[in-house]
Amino acid sequence: MSEAIIFTLLAAVVVIPALLVVTLKNVFHSALWLIVSLTGIGGLYVMLAADFLFAVQLLVYAGGIMVVLLFVILLSGKPEDWKVAQVNDKAVAAFLFSLFFVFIIATTLFGWQIKTTLQEPRLTTGPLGQLLMNQMVLPFEAISLVLLVSLVGALLFTVKKKS
Numbered sequence: 001m002s003e004a005i006i007f008t009l010l011a012a013v014v015v016i017p018a019l020l021v022v023t024l025k026n027v028f029h030s031a032l033w034l035i036v037s038l039t040g041i042g043g044l045y046v047m048l049a050a051d052f053l054f055a056v057q058l059l060v061y062a063g064g065i066m067v068v069l070l071f072v073i074l075l076s077g078k079p080e081d082w083k084v085a086q087v088n089d090k091a092v093a094a095f096l097f098s099l100f101f102v103f104i105i106a107t108t109l110f111g112w113q114i115k116t117t118l119q120e121p122r123l124t125t126g127p128l129g130q131l132l133m134n135q136m137v138l139p140f141e142a143i144s145l146v147l148l149v150s151l152v153g154a155l156l157f158t159v160k161k162k163s
Contacts, residue, residue: 003047006047007044008045009041010043010044010047011040011044012040013036013037013040013043014037014040014041014044015032015037017033017036017037017040018033018034018037021033021034021037028059028070028073028074031066031069031073034066034069035062035066038057038061038062038066039057039058039062041057041061042054042057042058042062049121049122050124051124051125052124052125052128055125059122068151068154071158072158077156079092081084082163133155
């Protein structure tokens with residue numbers, strides 16, 4: 001029973017800030033609510049005993065990507081420029097399409113017969129770390145270089161040239 005309560009609270013921590021992200025007019029506030037939503041997703045990974053995905057969710061998404069996004073917002077102008085209308089003339093059509101899409105997913109999910117089996121959760125971080133540092137070290141380092149080049153490129157785009 002307590003798992004259901006925790007799941008409901010985490011679902012609220014994911015869904016309510018996500019709705020605020022797309023409805024608020026201030027881009028900076030939307031980014032802050034996105035951090036809360038991504039952290040709630042990390043909490044859902046904890047409930048699934050996916051410790052590596054939890055750490056990646058917090059470090060990469062809620063941490064790293066949101067820091068870059070906040071830097072872009074802060075470097076993009078004055079706070080008065082951050083207030084942009086999030087809803088346009090296609091909002092009603094998008095809402096109807098979303099309802100249709102949710103209806104299709106719900107009917108599909110309720111049509112499946114789901115068997116639940118409980119397994120003892122096991123830690124996956126150790127074996128994944130061994131895999132990344134032994135067999136997958138070359139792709140791991142290649143991705144690191146791609147991220148470094150993208151960070152340098154982002155810095156080059158934000159620096160203003162003196163004339």
